[in-house]
Amino acid sequence: MSGEGRTVLPLTISGIRRETADAVTVVFHDPGGRVGGSAGRYVIVRVVIDGEEHRRVFSLSSTPELGQAPSITVKRLPGGRVSTHFVEQAGAGDSIGVEPPEGAFEVGIDPTNRRTYFAFAAGSGIVPVMSILRGVLALEPRSAVRLAYGNRRPEDVIFAAELEELQAAHPDRLAVAHVMSGQGNRIDRRFVDRFLATHPPAAADVWYLLCGPPGMNRVVEARLRTLGVMDDRLLVERYVPPGREEAPVPYDGALLRMEGHGSSSRVAAGEVLLDALDRMAAPVFYACRSGVCGTCRARLGSGRVDPGVPFALTEEEQDSGMILTCVARPLSAEVVLRPPD
Ligand SMILES: Cc1cc2nc3c(=O)[nH]c(=O)nc-3n(C[C@H](O)[C@H](O)[C@H](O)COP(=O)(O)OP(=O)(O)OC[C@H]3O[C@@H](n4cnc5c(N)ncnc54)[C@H](O)[C@@H]3O)c2cc1C
Ligand code: FES
Structure with a gap:
């Protein structure tokens, strides 16, 4: 079982740049520009560690519109x-599979745009924001960016030097507010109100970018919606599903079957259905x-499951099973799945 049928570009790492004690930028060798994409999108990377392939999602930190590797x-x-x-072991020359960029966290960078972008980021949530911010400042001469960036301590700030350079180069178009939780400051409802009041938009077309931990995303998104921000101007990127206080307790050891497939497997404690499907091939x-x-x-054939947070499914798809x-995790002793059609 795997992502057969998907395009995977076999790339090598050309260099690793340390950003902070805990974060690195991994640059890929891609002379033909095959990765492509646009600022803010994410890629699925496949990396082999100790003989086992792992897949994870990472936002592009580069800005494809600027021709960056x-x-x-x-x-x-x-x-x-x-x-x-990546932070401790990877090095130049390592082979990595990279899928072409996907996602909806993009603004359509265009020199004719005249916009104000308000961005709220925390920790590694700065990555897709930086990809867009860099492109906007270089390619949209009439747009401005106001960034609020949360971290625990100053030494945790990713892209600190580049942000400083960009501020010096575009003092009228880029404002950055660093918010240090270690000093008792947070990007919360009151901060959002203050930030918007002290940084009035420079252009009437106002966009909002949001990428932080679930708690921050929830609070900021709710405040922006209360203030009347519409869906088509609010981009939210979520790295982790929001915690669900009411999440049901999964059924440990449920028996999982797939219609038309001979074998079955138990879903152990802590596992998702995919882990058991993997064992069943x-x-x-x-x-x-x-x-x-x-x-x-x-498709769910019979039994009950906790669907988790299926970002990629529409409500109609979820309603259709x-x-x-x-x-997804099992909630009943037996779960039967059907192929998706
Ligand atoms: C759209 C998208 C874009 C992303 N972009 C970036 C990016 O630009 N930079 C970046 O560093 N990461 C990014 N991530 C997160 C990344 O995909 C991995 O989840 C993260 O690197 C952890 O993987 P791991 O293998 O180290 O941890 P794992 O070994 O997979 O996880 C260990 C444990 O931590 C939990 N966990 C997983 N991810 C998180 C998390 N982010 N916060 C808290 N707990 C978690 C897991 O449930 C598990 O219990 C992105 C995720 C998404 C969905
Ligand atoms: S593997 Fe991507 S949504 Fe499940």
């Missing part, structure tokens, strides 16, 4: 398999394992 910027998650590998493909690409879809097996 594709790069991702990875922040180490304590205990995280792939992020730790069932015909379900996957790519991101994060609920964002939609590759691992299946479609699930994403990489984020």
Whole structure:
């Protein structure tokens, strides 16, 4: 089982740049510009660690519109398999599979745009924002950016030097407010109100970009919506599903079957359905394992599941019984799935 049928570009790492003690930028050698894409989109990378292939989603930190070599910027998650590998072990010359960029976190950079972009980012959430911000400042001479960037401490700020240089180069078009939670400051409802009041838009077409941890995304998105921001001007990128306080307790050891497939497997504690399908070698493909690409879809035949947070499914698809097996967990003793049609 895998993401067969998807395009995977076999690239090598051309260099690794350290951004902070916990974050690195990984630049890919892509002389023909095959990765392409646009600022703010993400790529699914496939990396082999100790003989085992892992797939993860990373936003592009490069700006394709500026012809930059594709790069991702990875922040180490304590205990995280792939992020730790990139931050501690990966090096120039390593082979990495990279899928073409996807996603909806993009603004359509265009020299004729005359916009104000308000961006709220925290930690590695700066990555897609930086990709866009850099392109806007270089290619949209009449647009301005107001960035609020949250971190715990000054030494955690990713792209600190580049942000300073951009501010010096575009003092009228880029404003940056660093918000340090270690000093008791947070990007919360009150901050949003203050930030918007003290940084009035320079152009009437106002866009809002948001990428931070679930709690921050929730608070900022709710405040912006209350203030009347419409869907087509609000882009939110989510790295982790929002925590669900009411999430039901999964059924440990549920028996999983796939219609038309001979074998079955138990879904162990802590596993998602995809883990058990993998053991059964069932015909379900996957790519991101994060609920964002939609590759691992299946239909619920019988039994009950907690669907998790299936970003890639529409409400209609969810209502029709479609699930994403990489984020779904069993709630009944037996679950039967059907291929997605
Ligand atoms: C659209 C999108 C874009 C992303 N872009 C970036 C990026 O630009 N830079 C970047 O560093 N990361 C990014 N991520 C997160 C990235 O895909 C991985 O989830 C992250 O690097 C952790 O992978 P890992 O293998 O190190 O951890 P794993 O070994 O997979 O996870 C270890 C544990 O941590 C939990 N976990 C996984 N991810 C997170 C998280 N982000 N925060 C808290 N807990 C988590 C898991 O549920 C698991 O229990 C992005 C994710 C998405 C969905
Ligand atoms: S593998 Fe991407 S949504 Fe499940």
